[in-house]
Amino acid sequence: MSVRVRFAPSPTGYLHIGAARSALFNWLFARKTGGKFLLRIEDTDLQRSTEESTRSIIEGLEWLGLDYDEDLVFQSANAPQHRAAANRLVEEGKAYRDFTPKEQRDDKDVKENIAERAKAQTDLRSNPYRDLPKEESDRRAAAGEPFAIRLKVTHEGETKFDDLVYGPQERSHSEIEDLVLLRSDGHPLYNLSVVIDDISMGITHVIRGQDHLTNTHKQVLLYEALGAPVPHFAHLPLILAPNKGKLSKRKHGEVVSLTTYRDRGFVPAAFRNFLALLGWSPPEGKEVLSKEELVKYFSLEGIGRANAIFNFHENDPRRWTDDKALWMNAEYIRTMHIDELLPMVKAELRANKLWREEYDDEESEWLRKTVDLIRQRYFTLKDFSEQGRAYFSDDFDFDEAAVNKNLRKEPRLRELLNGLADKLETVEPFDVSTSEAALREFAEEAGVKAGLLINGARTMLTGQAVGPSMFEIFDVLGRDASVQRLRSGVPWNL
């Protein structure tokens, strides 16, 4: 039977990186096995679900390059089937109506309530309506008395399943309560909906976060009650915050949101690659892997069992996300094929009004050469419009530390650089080697070290203290701009 997997997020916020990783693993498994990867939006919590969130999930998957097969499924659309299934289980005596009035609970102290209730409760099978005669149950229901529907879990026995990551799992029925399938207002609950939808979508492998591991037993019970084959399960270790706590949008802000990575200049392939390495390791140790290689090497066996820490540094803007993610992105930026990078750079420049139409035509070679030159030391696509601004515009800022270090420390430098400008103006042709020869000659004539002029020129031309080889910069900027910038009074008047 061919593999069918799904990613089933609830649209209650932006796509969390943990969820994104679940999606990735499902997708990899589907592509690896030649199966189908389906997308289902679990929007049954009407209050919290938003259309915007759904859109952000779809965009996020698209950005990561995770294409889904078949039509998108909205779980809310299946509510009638969920209800019907619950009613059928009642008819078959596998579930029962619970007429106990619904308890009012504040969302805040649910956790506390759970603990207290669990402490007090000894017999999970003590519900007075569990064995209510069918006729009476029907009569009360017909009379309009509100009820919830609960699954009738047998007293004895245990449920078992073999998790593809965590191994054999077993749980005694005495640990499992008669779970509610349908709320008294007719609203189907998570465990029911998931199982029904997974059955109707023909899901063969359920790959999801480890937080569902223990609840899986309830779902196994439901599959059995419904007379459906139980799929394979593979639970994934969780992604935790640096303090080993839960990684939440509320506590940790934008670092957990996938869109952040898009907006802050990540190359999708790099982030996908990084995400794949969180909880999974390639068999041959090679970590920089293309999409094709990920598919080729991916296997459920390679998934670890310990939760992974997403190691970002909250108070360090330079290391705002995991070091390895940043490194991976830089690695992609400097090594990926320039033709794949160029469109991303174009989008970045365009968004910052640095794009010129000529870059698509007569200056396309210049653009390619320039991007290839400066990308070597960039970490994100943002760097092209920020640190790299001087390559695309005459309007750029001077870094104060650079001005102090490379210009102000030598009083004669302003005059020297003007002299260098005069010299460069006569160089023909003007390229890497001729500009170098001219500069070195000038340095010798003036009796100063070439390095002094080189570093000064770098700051004059780019506003920065660091960057590519000076002569490459001269070449890329051209004679006119180089000369003009060397003569600029701006940095001297700061």
Place this chain on the structure above:
RNA sequence: GGCGCAUUGGUGUAGUCGGCUAACACGCUGCCCUCUCAAGGCAGAGACCACGGGUUCGAGUCCCGUAUGCGCUACCA
């Protein structure tokens, strides 16, 4: 409280059937290269493999216990 899962350097991980002087990547330090910063090359620091017991000639690897963390225990998803 109960149940489940996990525990290898700062982080991500490797470590099959027990032989490890514990490997790789990121990060960190130093050197080389050099016009700066990266990249690259070289070298290095950093782990008594959570702790305690047991089995064994031998345990990161098997068994038991403890601790810690995480998850679940809802008419949330």
